[in-house]
Amino acid sequence: MTTNTQTLVTSRTKGTALVLAASAFFATSGPLAKPAMTAGLSPQQVVSVRIGLAALILLAGVAVVRPSLLRIKRGDWRVLLGFGLFGVAGAQTLYFAAVSRLPVGIAMLLEFMSPVLVALWVRFVRGTVLPAKAWAGTALALVGLAMVAQVWDGLRLDVVGVLAGIGSAMCAACYFLLGEHGLTTRHPLTMATYGMLVGAVLLMAIAPPWRLPGEILVADTPFGPVWTLLVTVAVVSTVIAYAVGMSALRHLPSNVVSVLSLAEPVVATTLAWAFLAEQLDVIQIIGGLTLLAGAFLVQRASQPSAGGQLHPTTEDLAAVAQRD
Template sequence: MFSASSGPLAKQAMAAGLTPQQVVSVRISLAALLFLGGLAVVKPRLLRIRLADWRVLLGFGLFGVAGVQAMYFIAVARVPVGIAMLLEFTAPVLVALWVRFVRGTVLPAKAWAGTALALLGLAMVAQVWEGLRLDAIGLLAGVGAAVCAACYFLIGEHALTTRHPLTMATYGMLVGAVAVAVVLTPPWALPGEILARETPIGPVWTLLAGIAVFSTVIAYTFGMSALRHLPSNVVSVLSLAEPVIATAAAWALLNEQLSVIQIIGGLTLLGGAFLVQRASQPPVGHQVHPATDDMASVRPAS
């Protein structure tokens, strides 16, 4: 729920003059420092990793952290926040397709019904019958965010069998921060005059701090806490409320409006994603990973 706030806050920061790449760089870098500092104080032993872990950590950081956030913020800069969130939340459909055609796992008919429903909703949101009236680059970036989010789930599922989620989150953020600083822009290169610039909801620097703290660090912390007490399928279904929250936040903070057909399409997309999630998750009571003090699961923040 906290991560849903990143879109409206980021859009205000970008309207003030920052690029999506600069917002992503600050978000990931600040979150990496907070995770690293917190883990060093609370559980420093979780910072110890093996050389063999780096391949997974690199993939997780490049795609599951840097990729998903960069693509999401590029989409937010060009299309309404609610649509950007809805596009990213087609990730469960992509995961289901990977499980079926790459892993060879037979999925129930409910999963395919959900896939068809989600694609129908996506077409309604994009209004494809009007020649993709929405910005094409924004739509492609939203789809890219979904692909990277699917990578997050798939890489994370594999990695969490032997690695602690706090270790994954910390090093994933560090890898993502380095990648963004090298490939896109370093966080220290942000223009000071823009950071101090006022927006309708506060100075730019406070928006960036809010994105890093509330939409990233606290979002991860709440996700892990929830997964310690609730089955993963329940938490994943609850996370589908985020696009609705983001759309409501964009309406309240940015006065963004969606047409009736786009709202119906968004609800249809969420319904399809709900079916895919339920059909693809293990039964309640079956734990994918042991729920101990050193093993839990985390979810991505946008």
């Protein structure tokens, strides 16, 4: 194996590990946020606090540790605004809107149709021919997701809910595509920080966190006071998850990352079973294995050249930031 091939394989392996890690961090949001909502907070309030706190943490942390990463060019604003509005605020808000009108399983399936949208964009807009195995793996992963979500349970049609779910899928696709595009010139922490700031402004207008009832914030849950859950969701499920997810897009193309990210509902379901005593049946277990098999097929089908270093290294980006 040549040095170049070894580098490509190592980068693809690292990217896969980062995607799976990001999916695990994202998946903790459900088990952590559910007790807060049970205590009396609305989904909109939870997501507003989640994104708002994450934006403050990222901004303060980057300003102290790597202030050069906060310097951006005028031409970067379009991508950053789009990433924040669609990839952060839009995906979160529309998903919760879908959940409020549809069974959770169907809302989840609609949102996680995003890999299909990403694949279609890559194929017909970018003109990149994807291997047949990539399409087969994507379809297999979606079948597994339907089994995990059990979409047939309480099936009912609500036009507004379906449209919200489709909208959340489109916004999730923007997360992968705009994130990948932005990383051609910006550091993952730059993308995550500004995306979170833009998303926070919009979400705070919808559900101002300063209007949260104090008695609910200090209410006890099986995992501690509500406010500690919100802080944990902001740090673990948002700051770390988005930073790691952006880093993965430096090693793998968006269509591969979007399919591998389907591991999130599998992890979320497992965590809910382990910590919230939610039922996990045989069909869901088989669905989880099917989903992971499909994701593995897509990862293996990705071209070796696509698994290489897609974007500049950290050192290259640091040098660019210092010159800006």
